[in-house]
Amino acid sequence: MDTDTRKPTREGVNRAADKIAAILPPTPLLPFEAQGKTVYAKADCLQPMGAFKIRGAWHRLSDLSDEEKARGVVAVSSGNHAQGIAWAARELGIEATIVMPQDAPRVKLGRTASYGARVVTYNRMTENREEIAKGIAAEKGATYAHAYGDPWVIEGQGSAGIEIADQMMAQTNQPVSKIVACCGGGGLTAGLALACPDASVVPCEPEGWDDVCRSLETGEIHSVGDNPPPTACDAIQTFKTFPINFAVMKEHCREWARVSEEDIRNAQRFAFSHLRLVVEPGGAAALAAVLSGKVEVDTSTAVMLTGGNVDAASFAAVLAG
Amino acid sequence: MDTDTRKPTREGVNRAADKIAAILPPTPLLPFEAQGKTVYAKADCLQPMGAFKIRGAWHRLSDLSDEEKARGVVAVSSGNHAQGIAWAARELGIEATIVMPQDAPRVKLGRTASYGARVVTYNRMTENREEIAKGIAAEKGATYAHAYGDPWVIEGQGSAGIEIADQMMAQTNQPVSKIVACCGGGGLTAGLALACPDASVVPCEPEGWDDVCRSLETGEIHSVGDNPPPTACDAIQTFKTFPINFAVMKEHCREWARVSEEDIRNAQRFAFSHLRLVVEPGGAAALAAVLSGKVEVDTSTAVMLTGGNVDAASFAAVLAG
Numbered sequence: 001m002d003t004d005t006r007k008p009t010r011e012g013v014n015r016a017a018d019k020i021a022a023i024l025p026p027t028p029l030l031p032f033e034a035q036g037k038t039v040y041a042k043a044d045c046l047q048p049m050g051a052f053k054i055r056g057a058w059h060r061l062s063d064l065s066d067e068e069k070a071r072g073v074v075a076v077s078s079g080n081h082a083q084g085i086a087w088a089a090r091e092l093g094i095e096a097t098i099v100m101p102q103d104a105p106r107v108k109l110g111r112t113a114s115y116g117a118r119v120v121t122y123n124r125m126t127e128n129r130e131e132i133a134k135g136i137a138a139e140k141g142a143t144y145a146h147a148y149g150d151p152w153v154i155e156g157q158g159s160a161g162i163e164i165a166d167q168m169m170a171q172t173n174q175p176v177s178k179i180v181a182c183c184g185g186g187g188l189t190a191g192l193a194l195a196c197p198d199a200s201v202v203p204c205e206p207e208g209w210d211d212v213c214r215s216l217e218t219g220e221i222h223s224v225g226d227n228p229p230p231t232a233c234d235a236i237q238t239f240k241t242f243p244i245n246f247a248v249m250k251e252h253c254r255e256w257a258r259v260s261e262e263d264i265r266n267a268q269r270f271a272f273s274h275l276r277l278v279v280e281p282g283g284a285a286a287l288a289a290v291l292s293g294k295v296e297v298d299t300s301t302a303v304m305l306t307g308g309n310v311d312a313a314s315f316a317a318v319l320a321g
Numbered sequence: 322m323d324t325d326t327r328k329p330t331r332e333g334v335n336r337a338a339d340k341i342a343a344i345l346p347p348t349p350l351l352p353f354e355a356q357g358k359t360v361y362a363k364a365d366c367l368q369p370m371g372a373f374k375i376r377g378a379w380h381r382l383s384d385l386s387d388e389e390k391a392r393g394v395v396a397v398s399s400g401n402h403a404q405g406i407a408w409a410a411r412e413l414g415i416e417a418t419i420v421m422p423q424d425a426p427r428v429k430l431g432r433t434a435s436y437g438a439r440v441v442t443y444n445r446m447t448e449n450r451e452e453i454a455k456g457i458a459a460e461k462g463a464t465y466a467h468a469y470g471d472p473w474v475i476e477g478q479g480s481a482g483i484e485i486a487d488q489m490m491a492q493t494n495q496p497v498s499k500i501v502a503c504c505g506g507g508g509l510t511a512g513l514a515l516a517c518p519d520a521s522v523v524p525c526e527p528e529g530w531d532d533v534c535r536s537l538e539t540g541e542i543h544s545v546g547d548n549p550p551p552t553a554c555d556a557i558q559t560f561k562t563f564p565i566n567f568a569v570m571k572e573h574c575r576e577w578a579r580v581s582e583e584d585i586r587n588a589q590r591f592a593f594s595h596l597r598l599v600v601e602p603g604g605a606a607a608l609a610a611v612l613s614g615k616v617e618v619d620t621s622t623a624v625m626l627t628g629g630n631v632d633a634a635s636f637a638a639v640l641a642g
Contacts, residue, residue, distance in 0.1 A: 025350070025491075027349065028367060030367060031369060046349060046351060046598075048352060050597050107594065167346075170346075272599055272636070275367070276366045276367060276598060277367075277597060277599065278593055278597040278598065279597075309597075312594065312640040312641075313640070313641070316636075316637040316640040316641055319633040319634070319637040320633075320637055
């Protein structure tokens with residue numbers, strides 16, 4: 001089945017979780033205090049390439065046929081999906097071409113290339129990255145691995161939910177009740193919703209980059225508003241979710257949140273001082289929603305920390321703020 | 322048996338590891354590249370109070386009788402043992418008094434108090450902290466829990482070695498061959514040596530704060546030299562190891578290293594960018610030895626990252642450097 005017609009499933013999430021468990025130990029579920037309760041941070045910033053995107057990338061590329069592998073893979077990403085695809089492609093011996101914005105954090109551009117991928121840059125304001133990527137894919141017959149609008153990618157990201165459910169039960173003797181998640185295009189949110197159908201899954205977006213919040217509020221897909229404000233959250237700076245993601249989120253999500261840039265910086269500082277973790281702005285959106293009280297927690301709430309790829313100078317500026 | 326006569330044992334380490342596993346999930350063993358090989362960082366900076374010291378503190382205090390618990394506990398520490406004791410005392414309902422240097426990092430002073438401990442400060446250059454602590458302990462009949470020269474503390478710290486051995490086998494199908502460890506007074510080094518008798522355990526100290534290196538080189542306990550240089554490594558700024566620690570290290574350790582302040586800052590930056598971990602200077606000494614090539618690694622080497630309690634301004638300065 002191809003990307004455009006296959007629907008992501010809970011069975012697919014379970015299969016992805018098994019494949020991922022075979023190569024990556026579970027990232028830790030770390031307790032911390034918020035709103036007077038003990039809640040749990042899922043530290044996916046500790047994945048080998050620094051973000052949860054390794055999950056979907058691995059499930060996607062490891063399912064390719066030998067013939068497809070030989071033709072290579074193309075992806076578009078501001079950096080974490082790029083690194084996930086580059087990492088998985090290197091492990092599997094697949095040639096990867098990644099289309100990245102010129103203004104992506106240097107650490108993400110450099111690291112993607114360091115995994116052996118070919119990096120093609122574009123101008124975020126004037127060029128259409130999807131067109132560039134699809135053009136390259138067509139030329140080579142390569143597989144185009146979308147960053148979120150892809151059933152394998154959704155299922156792979158959902159493997160984080162399978163780990164959370166197991167860890168929450170082992171650590172607290174309670175089933176996970178709520179998972180607060182950073183949300184760009186909705187790959188992770190949809191995956192978590194499939195993985196943990198009995199938990200509330202809460203997508204969190206930066207103010208002004210709230211296509212998923214708007215879509216959930218209206219029941220149909222909306223893009224972000226005109227002239228969205230600047231945000232430090234490069235990783236979740238997404239204009240519009242895809243039907244494949246929205247179908248799952250609409251069915252499942254009953255709560256969502258928008259967080260400010262200040263909420264996000266506070267969350268990065270909290271992760272630094274209380275969890276000893278380096279979390280990038282986009283990776284801190286869920287924590288920001290919890291610490292600011294925009295999403296309520298109980299004693300079996302998990303909070304996704306999705307990535308930690310941030311330039312030293314930017315992080316030092318956040319610490320100084 | 323009391324602290325002065327009981328010797329730490331491998332059985333004690335195993336018992337400590339069981340007790341610790343019941344309350345704290347294992348910290349992750351994270352792969353990274355060094356010297357052209359994949360080696361593994363044991364991220365004990367992710368413990369709830371940010372350092373491995375929680376291990377020895379828990380083993381020590383949870384073994385007290387009810388009568389001893391009622392009389393309280395006294396400890397001396399620049400901050401991590403302090404927080405470990407304060408954390409364990411809070412969990413067990415024990416009154417804790419911690420004697421800390423006035424110039425300890427603010428984050429460590431504040432956090433220790435936040436766990437409910439009474440903090441008494443002293444001047445590192447003019448006052449004898451052991452005397453202050455023993456005076457308080459004698460007055461109350463409280464237990465004095467030394468930061469490293471204590472059999473329970475040594476056994477508790479050794480539980481990290483039990484976790485490393487299990488994780489290395491699970492992740493690499495190889496037994497752990499070498500554990501590179503940050504070393505202050507030798508509580509961790511001795512504990513690891515008892516835990517993993519077939520692995521090489523390598524203590525690493527800051528240049529000039531090399532009492533353990535000097536002692537291992539000469540076969541008898543030496544303190545650091547006169548006028549030791551300034552070091553950022555407050556956590557391992559120890560003048561002299563204890564006989565109970567040295568007996569184990571002398572029997573077991575065949576390799577050791579001294580690292581420079583620059584090596585340490587480089588290691589902190591590496592942990593930031595490649596592992597997405599906040600590591601304090603003293604917690605980065607082992608990583609510094611590996612990255613600088615002062616300790617050779619193979620493909621089943623573990624590197625202890627022992628703590629992550631560092632003020633934001635200090636950390637930002639390291640990132641900027």
